[in-house]
Amino acid sequence: MEFAISILLSGISVGGQYALIAIGYTLVYGILRLINFAHGDVFMAAGLMMVYLSASLPLSVSVPLMVILTVALGFAIERIAYKPLRSAPRMSVMISAIGVSYLLQNLATYVTGGLPQMYPSIPGLSASVTIMGATTKWVTVVTPVLVVILVVALTQLIDHTKVGMAMRAVSRDFETAQLMGIKINSVISATFIIGSFLAAVGSVLYFTNYRSIVPLSGAMPGLKAFVAAVFGGIGSIPGAVIGAFLIGICETIIKGSNWTVFSDAFTFALLIVVLVTKPTGLFGEKATDKV
Amino acid sequence: MLKIEDLRVNYGGIEAVKGITFEVPDKSIVTLIGANGAGKSTTLRTIAGLVKPRTGKITLDGEEITGKAPNYIVSKGITLVPEGRRVFPDLTVLENLKIGAYLRKDSLTKDLDSIYELFPRLKERSWQAAGTLSGGEQQMLAVGRALMSRPKIMMMDEPSLGLAPLVVKGIFDIIREINRQGVTILLIEQNANMALHTADLAYVLETGRIMLSGSGDEVLKNEQVKKAYLG
Numbered sequence: 157m158e159f160a161i162s163i164l165l166s167g168i169s170v171g172g173q174y175a176l177i178a179i180g181y182t183l184v185y186g187i188l189r190l191i192n193f194a195h196g197d198v199f200m201a202a203g204l205m206m207v208y209l210s211a212s213l214p215l216s217v218s219v220p221l222m223v224i225l226t227v228a229l230g231f232a233i234e235r236i237a238y239k240p241l242r243s244a245p246r247m248s249v250m251i252s253a254i255g256v257s258y259l260l261q262n263l264a265t266y267v268t269g270g271l272p273q274m275y276p277s278i279p280g281l282s283a284s285v286t287i288m289g290a291t292t293k294w295v296t297v298v299t300p301v302l303v304v305i306l307v308v309a310l311t312q313l314i315d316h317t318k319v320g321m322a323m324r325a326v327s328r329d330f331e332t333a334q335l336m337g338i339k340i341n342s343v344i345s346a347t348f349i350i351g352s353f354l355a356a357v358g359s360v361l362y363f364t365n366y367r368s369i370v371p372l373s374g375a376m377p378g379l380k381a382f383v384a385a386v387f388g389g390i391g392s393i394p395g396a397v398i399g400a401f402l403i404g405i406c407e408t409i410i411k412g413s414n415w416t417v418f419s420d421a422f423t424f425a426l427l428i429v430v431l432v433t434k435p436t437g438l439f440g441e442k443a444t445d446k447v
Numbered sequence: 448m449l450k451i452e453d454l455r456v457n458y459g460g461i462e463a464v465k466g467i468t469f470e471v472p473d474k475s476i477v478t479l480i481g482a483n484g485a486g487k488s489t490t491l492r493t494i495a496g497l498v499k500p501r502t503g504k505i506t507l508d509g510e511e512i513t514g515k516a517p518n519y520i521v522s523k524g525i526t527l528v529p530e531g532r533r534v535f536p537d538l539t540v541l542e543n544l545k546i547g548a549y550l551r552k553d554s555l556t557k558d559l560d561s562i563y564e565l566f567p568r569l570k571e572r573s574w575q576a577a578g579t580l581s582g583g584e585q586q587m588l589a590v591g592r593a594l595m596s597r598p599k600i601m602m603m604d605e606p607s608l609g610l611a612p613l614v615v616k617g618i619f620d621i622i623r624e625i626n627r628q629g630v631t632i633l634l635i636e637q638n639a640n641m642a643l644h645t646a647d648l649a650y651v652l653e654t655g656r657i658m659l660s661g662s663g664d665e666v667l668k669n670e671q672v673k674k675a676y677l678g
Contacts, residue, residue: 336521
């Protein structure tokens with residue numbers, strides 16, 4: 157029983173961390189129709205920045221500073237690597253994204269010398285807690301709560317604010333949105349800022365669990381979050397969140413039942429099954445366009 | 448007054464507009480007519496800022512607005528109702544209207560009331576997704592959305608496209624009504640008959656050049672126009 161609870165808890169927790177990354181993929185795809193391959197590496201960069209910042213600054217300063225720098229990184233990537241390609245074929249932007257991804261990984265290798273870096277322990281999150289007999293870290297409990305709060309806040313922003321309305325309009329029709337007076341580039345920047353912010357928060361939760369950071373640390377969680385976004389229907393926020401929780405829980409169950417080696421394989425097998433049977437995912441937009 | 452001087456625009460690798468000059472006097476209804484590919488849409492899109500001209504000059508009340516960004520053009524009081532209506536299908540009718548006023552910061556209540564008065568059907572459907580409206584209703588919504596920016600000049604690209612004749616008549620009645628309320632109209636149409644009967648001033652475009660101009664009635668009586676556009 158305790159074992160089952162502890163598996164479920166950690167599954168929900170990992171799922172929540174994937175969800176925070178997956179939203180970044182899905183938001184950007186919704187607006188630019190771009191798979192932002194660099195997103196997982198922004199997540200890794202957030203982790204590394206935290207390592208270096210916390211070495212000389214107290215947590216109360218380094219955490220917010222890390223969030224700000226991550227947001228700035230996401231913003232800068234869009235402005236430098238994607239914006240000049242706005243009218244280029246979609247494939248060019250995607251290649252640019254892959255380039256940024258490798259650039260970040262290589263920069264990380266250069267900065268760290270390729271050595272794994274130890275994520276700082278964050279007192280409130282790293283401490284142990286016992287729930288219904290199962291012992292775990294506080295981060296396991298905090299993650300789902302925080303994810304729900306952030307997702308609700310984000311949906312409110314998108315459904316009920318002017319920026320949100322502009323985001324929905326731009327995601328549907330660039331040109332007509334411009335005719336309304338909307339500045340497309342500001343809306344796209346806002347999307348990257350939100351995505352990077354969530355990745356920064358996700359990195360704190362994720363790396364508190366998996367404390368060793370290497371330059372490729374963003375690749376696997378990034379890919380899994382991407383699968384979650386596809387599974388839920390890329391472009392859909394609730395889809396990405398539900399997809400992420402499902403993948404997180406299934407993965408932990410597989411790990412818990414001594415099939416650890418297959419846990420990654422499961423995720424990607426799921427991707428193949430989804431793409432073959434329901435390419436638009438659980439909540440994906442229909443392919444038909446009504447004129 | 449909107450003035451277009453010697454405007455040349457390349458579009459899709461060809462010169463779609465080949466040096467046209469025309470004027471849109473305040474509070475008038477002006478129409479550009481011409482066959483497909485005459486450069487009508489490109490002209491409106493260039494004025495709206497969606498396309499950059501190769502050469503030429505566009506001035507509004509003396510201020511040059513050539514090649515400015517669309518949001519600047521909207522803020523100056525020029526709006527475009529695009530071809531095919533292009534309402535935002537997943538936004539509600541009310542949201543579509545609100546987004547038309549995106550650059551405004553004052554209260555929208557009065558404007559919404561007057562648009563609902565002009566189009567009672569939109570009020571009944573204000574909570575419906577715009578994608579579920581009929582073609583005629585979507586055209587009304589597109590016009591209402593454009594009016595929400597409180598334009599001085601409303602440009603309309605083929606408002607009658609794909610609509611039933613009775614609905615088209617309704618749309619033109621509305622265009623006249625909006626003009627009576629003080630909005631200048633620049634209209635392009637393939638339905639030349641309807642457009643010329645409505646317009647104060649008409650220009651006939653042929654493959655990127657203005658071939659003829661005059662009052663709506665004059666152009667309507669022109670033998671060449673009769674043969675080519677009125678059948």
